[in-house]
Amino acid sequence: MRVAFVGKGGSGKTTLSALFARYVAARGGPVVAIDADINQHLGMALGMPESALPRPMGTHLTEIKEHLRGDNPLISSAAAMVKTTPPGRGSRLLRLGEFDDPVHTRFSAITPDGPRLMVTGPFEETDLGVACYHSKVGAVELYLNHLVDGAGEYVVVDMTAGADSFASGLFTRFDMTFLVAEPTRQGVGVYRQYRDYAADFDVPVAVVGNKVHGPSDVAFLREHVGDDLLVCLEHSAAVRAMEQGRPFTLGDLEPAGMKALGTLLARLDAQEKDWWKFGQQAVEFHLRNARAWANRATGEDLAAQIDPGFIFGPTRVSLPR
Numbered sequence: 413m414r415v416a417f418v419g420k421g422g423s424g425k426t427t428l429s430a431l432f433a434r435y436v437a438a439r440g441g442p443v444v445a446i447d448a449d450i451n452q453h454l455g456m457a458l459g460m461p462e463s464a465l466p467r468p469m470g471t472h473l474t475e476i477k478e479h480l481r482g483d484n485p486l487i488s489s490a491a492a493m494v495k496t497t498p499p500g501r502g503s504r505l506l507r508l509g510e511f512d513d514p515v516h517t518r519f520s521a522i523t524p525d526g527p528r529l530m531v532t533g534p535f536e537e538t539d540l541g542v543a544c545y546h547s548k549v550g551a552v553e554l555y556l557n558h559l560v561d562g563a564g565e566y567v568v569v570d571m572t573a574g575a576d577s578f579a580s581g582l583f584t585r586f587d588m589t590f591l592v593a594e595p596t597r598q599g600v601g602v603y604r605q606y607r608d609y610a611a612d613f614d615v616p617v618a619v620v621g622n623k624v625h626g627p628s629d630v631a632f633l634r635e636h637v638g639d640d641l642l643v644c645l646e647h648s649a650a651v652r653a654m655e656q657g658r659p660f661t662l663g664d665l666e667p668a669g670m671k672a673l674g675t676l677l678a679r680l681d682a683q684e685k686d687w688w689k690f691g692q693q694a695v696e697f698h699l700r701n702a703r704a705w706a707n708r709a710t711g712e713d714l715a716a717q718i719d720p721g722f723i724f725g726p727t728r729v730s731l732p733r
């Protein structure tokens with residue numbers, strides 16, 4: 413199951429991604445936490461020393477593409493593989509659990525509380541947007557497009573809300589999106605924007621209120637986001653102490669915070685996987701990107717990369733060529 417944490421700058425995406433990843437790992441599920449934000453802080457929030465951070469995916473895109481394309485005859489080279497290029501017969505798919513494939517062994521590192529961390533590496537504003545061929549966050553889209561995950565296996569992505577995820581289709585690669593909102597007008601403003609865009613693509617979104625102080629904050633959120641409000645986290649003294657440099661483990665989190673994390677996990681687990689929709693949207697966004705910039709950038713007709721005989725998901729049955 414894949415989940416994205418999105419929201420306004422400073423709302424708590426990184427904090428909640430890290431807490432949730434730790435919570436899921438403590439329950440035994442394999443969990444990969446991916447830092448796909450411009451400001452790379454997820455490693456720190458997972459208690460990872462800077463010196464132990466994994467190799468950034470964003471600066472090794474060619475290597476990742478070479479692995480993923482395998483011997484898929486529709487993808488002529490790594491250079492012709494763009495962030496939206498979908499897998500087909502011959503592509504190498506990724507699984508969670510063993511983590512013995514070259515992508516996980518080379519680009520992930522185990523954090524002290526168990527989650528495996530992957531990072532895009534820091535990126536510039538110029539890395540964002542549909543026209544960017546070398547987008548580092550494209551590594552995450554490629555990863556998710558080639559990942560076959562099942563129930564009880566988790567990927568948690570700390571995302572940048574905004575242009576790139578909408579333009580490329582990254583925002584459609586998740587089973588669930590948690591929008592972190594502080595109880596402020598700006599906090600709920602981002603929600604409206606995201607909800608309207610997500611609704612057009614049937615992307616499930618739930619709001620997580622954060623840094624909430626008391627019932628009037630909850631009422632404010634409820635008034636503005638209605639039933640999309642899943643749960644609220646209060647301002648946490650334990651999180652603040654961690655920010656002040658105190659050692660932190662999940663057991664330090666207040667009981668209400670633990671309960672809220674449980675609500676998030678239950679919501680994610682309740683979401684039914686829809687591989688058919690996932691495949692349709694992969695193709696749709698690839699065609700859009702091909703037309704918008706990628707055909708021109710690669711000098712190829714990238715619509716030809718779509719393998720109509722490939723079936724997304726855990727099924728082993730795909731049509732013979």
Ligand SMILES: Nc1ncnc2c1ncn2[C@@H]1O[C@H](COP(=O)(O)OP(=O)(O)OP(=O)(O)O)[C@@H](O)[C@H]1O
Binds near residue numbers: 420424648649
């Ligand atoms: N529930 C909470 N209780 C106490 N402090 C919190 C809580 N959630 C977030 N914070 C604090 O708020 C600040 C911003 O949080 P965080 O870095 O997680 O936000 P972000 O959305 O990832 O920000 P950015 O957009 O800069 O990446 C941090 O100092 C963090 O410790």
Ligand SMILES: [Mg+2]
Binds near residue numbers: 427451
């Ligand atoms: Mg952050």
